[in-house]
Amino acid sequence: NLWKPTGGNIEIFGETLTPQSYEVLKRMGSIIEFPTFYNHMTGYENLRLHCEYMGYYKHDSIENALDMLDLTDAAQKPVKNYSLGMKERLGIARAILSQNDSSVVGLACFRILDEPTNGLDPAGMKQIRDLLKTLCEEYGITIMVSSHILSEIESIADTIGVINHGMMIKEIGMKEIEEMSLAYIELTVANPKKAAYVLSDKLGISNFKIIENNTIRIYDQHISTQELSKVMALNDVEVMALGKQSETLEDYFLKMTAEVKR
Secondary structure, eight states, X not given: XXXXXXXXXXXXXXXXXXXXXXXXXXXXXXXXXXXXOOTTSBHHHHHHHHHHHHTOOOTTHHXXXXXXXXXXXXXXXXXXXXXXXXXXXXXXXXXXXXXXXTTTTTSOEEEEEESTTTTOOHHHHHHHHHXXXXXXXXXXXXXXXXXXXXXHHHHHOSEEEEEETTEEXXXXXXXXXXXXXXXXXXXXXXXXXXXXXXXXXXXXXXXXXXXXXXXXXXXXXXXXXXXXXXXXXXXXXXXXXXXXXXXXXXXXXXXXXXXXXX
16 A cells, blocks of 8 residues: 555455555554664564554563564564564564454455565564464465565465566466476586487487586487487596476566567
8 A cells, every 4th residue: 555556456355455455554564674663672572563553462472472483582572683583583573463452353365475584584484484374374464465476476385476577477376387397307418419419310309408507408218328328428427416397486577578579
């Protein structure tokens, strides 16, 4: 509700969003990529202030949110002493505060998170992944995540939307992507031109593509990695790496956006 639409409507929880949709907005929470706080105040004080202006009155909701984000020990420290990762977690704590409020418990809730794992180490990223899954599965909260870290999205999302130059070009379930994912053999060799000759002339394979870093992707499903390795060795092609792969969410995203450009 910060930007006013120039056209169309926004519908959430079955209601059209208006500037007066205060009760609907109470059931929402959000975090931007770099959440901001009053730096001279503690993490606890920042969350308490948020509860006051949002009208959340549930006792111990702040403590619960801080505990879920592993910030209990830092609750009484000024935010100016927080690391980037700690501020990110405090932002998520602020975004989920309403889930424990009596006025919204039992109602559908919605969270919008922009780059929620920004600034976190691998352990912190896993913690946030697990938390988002818990919020979704145990609390019934719908979470929309905007991120360029597609490997993270791939590990937590059940539905993805591909946005290209501000336009939604595809909305699809992750299961559907996995089902139509194209498996291939990835072959890395010292001499890709010679390897390509062996593939086409010795094995009769034409469905392959040479990509960067001396790597070849072979989409023919009728050849095994063992047979491929043997034929390459017999033809003096040095194999540096060989294995079966499948398309990732990043592959799907790049393919979709490339099709739009064409």
